[in-house]
Amino acid sequence: MRKGSSAEKRVKECEIELEEAKGLAGAREKLLLANIKELNEVYESLRQKVREIRERDARIRAFDEMLTRASRLSSLGELAASIAHEIKNPLISIVGFAKRIEKSSDLQKIREYASVVEKESERLSSVLMRLLDFSRMAGPNKEYLDVNAIVDDTALFTEHHLTAFMKVSLTVIKEEKLPEVHADRIHVQQALLNLVMNAAQAMPQGGPVLIRTGHRGAEYAWISVSDEGVGIASEDLDRIFEPFFTTKPKGEGTGLGLSLTKKLIEANRGKIEVESVKGRGSTFRLLLPVS
Numbered sequence: 001m002r003k004g005s006s007a008e009k010r011v012k013e014c015e016i017e018l019e020e021a022k023g024l025a026g027a028r029e030k031l032l033l034a035n036i037k038e039l040n041e042v043y044e045s046l047r048q049k050v051r052e053i054r055e056r057d058a059r060i061r062a063f064d065e066m067l068t069r070a071s072r073l074s075s076l077g078e079l080a081a082s083i084a085h086e087i088k089n090p091l092i093s094i095v096g097f098a099k100r101i102e103k104s105s106d107l108q109k110i111r112e113y114a115s116v117v118e119k120e121s122e123r124l125s126s127v128l129m130r131l132l133d134f135s136r137m138a139g140p141n142k143e144y145l146d147v148n149a150i151v152d153d154t155a156l157f158t159e160h161h162l163t164a165f166m167k168v169s170l171t172v173i174k175e176e177k178l179p180e181v182h183a184d185r186i187h188v189q190q191a192l193l194n195l196v197m198n199a200a201q202a203m204p205q206g207g208p209v210l211i212r213t214g215h216r217g218a219e220y221a222w223i224s225v226s227d228e229g230v231g232i233a234s235e236d237l238d239r240i241f242e243p244f245f246t247t248k249p250k251g252e253g254t255g256l257g258l259s260l261t262k263k264l265i266e267a268n269r270g271k272i273e274v275e276s277v278k279g280r281g282s283t284f285r286l287l288l289p290v291s
Contacts, residue, residue, distance in 0.1 A: 087128070090120035140184040140267050144291050147181055147188075147213050147221045148174045154192050155211065162196075167206025170196075175214045178221050182291035183268035188223075191261045191272075195225040195284045198257060202229025202282065220270075220287040227283075232276040240274065 097113040097120075104110050155172050162168040181188075192211075199209045210226040232240060241262045265272050269289050276282035 090124040093120040142182050144180045147178050150188055162200055166200045168200045169208050171210045173212045179290045181221050181288040183288050187264040191264045194257045194261045199225050199227035202227050222285050222287045224283055224285040228281040231278040231280050233278050
């Protein structure tokens with residue numbers, strides 16, 4: 001009897017343990033299903049966030065491209081104001097000598113006047129072609145360049161505008177016999193133009209802007225632009241090349257000029273450096289790889 005009773009007791013204990021195990025398994029299954037449901041909800045939420053971030057990123061990129069184009073157009077506007085002076089002079093000469101040709105009966109004089117008209121027309125054509133070159137927006141079209149010639153062209157285009165409208169004096173100091181660089185002419189001109197205009201704008205009351213050229217070893221030729229303007233605070237130096245960052249008053253800058261300049265130079269395997277002291281001015285240096 002004891003053995004039978006003991007066996008029955010053991011069977012009942014096993015049945016109880018089995019029921020408890022079933023209950024525990026059911027609870028685990030419910031917990032697992034709840035966790036799976038929660039994970040699915042989290043996954044869907046993350047997918048939605050990723051979609052929103054991608055859409056926002058696409059809008060930011062589109063906005064960045066729009067502002068970049070606006071920044072280039074702004075630079076071109078400043079350039080056009082300066083070039084207007086360069087266009088006016090040959091046009092005045094062409095019109096004046098054309099009238100002299102009309103009134104003259106001296107064949108020798110007519111030939112001399114025609115020669116002047118031809119020369120001034122070529123000068124006008126050259127200025128207009130350079131303006132069109134400045135407006136070109138494309139990837140790097142590299143060629144072998146004379147850095148000093150690029151500086152001369154930029155000074156020619158900007159000096160009158162800087163002097164007449166911004167009370168800025170422009171000085172150029174060039175190192176002779178610099179090695180040629182391998183870069184896109186328009187990219188370098190655009191970058192230099194941006195730096196010159198930035199330097200002028202850093203001096204609201206006017207002042208001197210100095211453009212210099214030189215070389216660093218056998219690796220780089222450089223162009224620097226210095227001003228005696230407001231300077232840049234040390235805590236802002238690491239941020240000035242960030243898109244949309246600007247130290248100018250609200251409404252006076254998009255914060256894309258230096259960012260665009262950096263992109264243009266880096267697209268040509270170059271570098272840009274800056275030295276600045278708050279209240280004492282800044283020097284920006286474009287380093288371009290020697291061919």
